[in-house]
Amino acid sequence: MLLLNSISKVIQAFSRLLHVDIACFNPEGKLIAATEEYVRRKGKKVYVPFFNSLYGHHITFLHHPGKMNTCEGCHFINNCPSKAELVQDMIINGKKYGYLSFVSFSQENEKILIENKEYYVEWLSRLKEIIISILRDIDDFKVNENNTQVSTNYIFGNSQSFIQIQNLIKSIRNSTSSVLITGETGTGKSLLAQYIHQHSLVSKGAFVELNCATIPENLFESELFGYEEGAFTNARRKGKQGYFELADNGTLFLDEIADLPINLQPKLLKVLQDGIIQRLGGTSSKKINVRLIAATNQSFEELMNEKLFRSDLFYRLNVIPITIPPLRERMEDVELLVVNFMEKLQERTGKYIHSFTEEYMDILTSYHWPGNLRELENVIEYSMNLETETVLTINSLPPYLLNKRLNIQQAAHEEEPALVEAEREVILRKLQHYGNSHNGKQMAAKDLGISIRTLYRKIEKLQIRS
Numbered sequence: 194m195l196l197l198n199s200i201s202k203v204i205q206a207f208s209r210l211l212h213v214d215i216a217c218f219n220p221e222g223k224l225i226a227a228t229e230e231y232v233r234r235k236g237k238k239v240y241v242p243f244f245n246s247l248y249g250h251h252i253t254f255l256h257h258p259g260k261m262n263t264c265e266g267c268h269f270i271n272n273c274p275s276k277a278e279l280v281q282d283m284i285i286n287g288k289k290y291g292y293l294s295f296v297s298f299s300q301e302n303e304k305i306l307i308e309n310k311e312y313y314v315e316w317l318s319r320l321k322e323i324i325i326s327i328l329r330d331i332d333d334f335k336v337n338e339n340n341t342q343v344s345t346n347y348i349f350g351n352s353q354s355f356i357q358i359q360n361l362i363k364s365i366r367n368s369t370s371s372v373l374i375t376g377e378t379g380t381g382k383s384l385l386a387q388y389i390h391q392h393s394l395v396s397k398g399a400f401v402e403l404n405c406a407t408i409p410e411n412l413f414e415s416e417l418f419g420y421e422e423g424a425f426t427n428a429r430r431k432g433k434q435g436y437f438e439l440a441d442n443g444t445l446f447l448d449e450i451a452d453l454p455i456n457l458q459p460k461l462l463k464v465l466q467d468g469i470i471q472r473l474g475g476t477s478s479k480k481i482n483v484r485l486i487a488a489t490n491q492s493f494e495e496l497m498n499e500k501l502f503r504s505d506l507f508y509r510l511n512v513i514p515i516t517i518p519p520l521r522e523r524m525e526d527v528e529l530l531v532v533n534f535m536e537k538l539q540e541r542t543g544k545y546i547h548s549f550t551e552e553y554m555d556i557l558t559s560y561h562w563p564g565n566l567r568e569l570e571n572v573i574e575y576s577m578n579l580e581t582e583t584v585l586t587i588n589s590l591p592p593y594l595l596n597k598r599l600n601i602q603q604a605a606h607e608e609e610p611a612l613v614e615a616e617r618e619v620i621l622r623k624l625q626h627y628g629n630s631h632n633g634k635q636m637a638a639k640d641l642g643i644s645i646r647t648l649y650r651k652i653e654k655l656q657i658r659s
């Protein structure tokens with residue numbers, strides 16, 4: 194958005210000049226623009242409800258925010274990366290524009306901010322004037338969702354398969370051909386369908402979603418094509434638009450298409466071929482212009498072999514096939530996804546956590562993710578809720594993942610007889626070298642870098658008799 198771009202540019206310039214990070218908030222305390230470092234440390238979805246209480250105070254100095262009484266309600270409470278903040282409300286002639294904050298993240302900058310407070314207060318006022326002048330002509334300063342089109346938070350990956358999908362989507366931007374998305378459950382088929390719609394020629398039209406697995410068979414036809422008044426008992430008085438009509442000039446997304454009853458398949462095929470629908474009980478036809486995206490997690494080959502899905506419909510739907518690979522086949526994307534999920538979940542979990550330990554990531558990348566991205570997102574949400582540290586650690590993982598880790602370690606041990614044999618050999622040599630007495634064992638353990646208790650356990654487990 195142009196307005197925010199200008200504010201961002203001014204903020205970056207002032208930040209470079211003053212060696213301080215800067216953030217700008219709307220009147221509700223939601224972040225609207227900030228320096229890159231600020232976003233890196235606190236995320237894009239910062240919301241500071243207590244700023245409301247600062248109105249009329251002109252300048253407020255927050256020292257070690259996160260531990261102050263005023264921080265109640267802020268999701269950085271007890272866990273705020275800011276060392277000091279100088280906050281000014283932006284208010285002119287009684288009109289509230291929001292807040293502006295100079296922020297120090299390092300101890301060094303904290304000292305500079307404190308020691309030169311008056312100098313920074315002066316610059317804060319100058320910046321405030323510039324930002325207000327940008328905002329002045331705007332009637333109602335609600336810079337957020339109201340002004341921007343809602344867009345899907347779709348995360349692409351770095352894996353080869355995802356780069357290919359990304360390129361394919363770019364190449365079909367100007368097309369309204371049917372798309373068939375296949376992939377296991379939770380791989381993001383619905384989200385991808387929305388993304389394709391939002392980046393297509395028909396993005397201004399509606400995105401209408403119908404889950405073919407949840408509609409009772411006897412209602413299918415009336416739901417898809419609509420009905421006229423009196424078409425059947427309990428029909429609504431003025432009739433009802435069907436999904437095709439609702440999606441006219443937009444996209445109709447048929448999820449779980451493989452569950453479409455076989456007797457309805459020719460009817461769908463006909464509409465796709467002719468682009469004409471007729472409501473149930475109606476006599477007139479209507480030309481419609483709908484882009485169709487369908488998705489399934491079932492194998493069409495099997496369904497067609499078993500005569501549960503018509504091949505003519507399949508070929509009509511499968512003009513642009515997109516297969517989303519399961520997460521276990523693109524583990525290189527896990528880290529990127531986790532970082533994005535953490536940012537997305539900050540607000541919901543009320544926790545500011547933006548990184549994880551190496552061990553934590555090791556476990557995530559050694560798991561096979563049967564529930565795919567849905568499962569990964571749930572694990573991150575669970576972890577963020579339970580974590581007591583400032584980074585995600587294995588202590589906050591759901592128990593079933595920790596158990597998996599033990600099983601993996603155990604399995605690795607069991608599967609590697611060569612490793613077991615090598616360990617046996619090393620211990621045996623040390624015992625031969627230092628002797629089999631308790632003293633000898635103590636020296637062997639020290640040499641091996643393990644405790645004497647561990648050595649005794651290994652001797653017993655590996656059945657070492659020297």
Ligand SMILES: Nc1ncnc2c1ncn2[C@@H]1O[C@H](COP(=O)(O)OP(=O)(O)OP(=O)(O)O)[C@@H](O)[C@H]1O
Binds near residue numbers: 377379381384
């Ligand atoms: N690429 C992605 N970027 C961000 N989030 C994603 C992505 N893919 C999936 N998700 C997350 O995983 C969840 C499941 O995605 P979605 O419902 O699109 O999967 P699906 O394949 O349609 O699942 P099902 O087959 O069970 O209907 C979503 O709520 C979304 O939060």
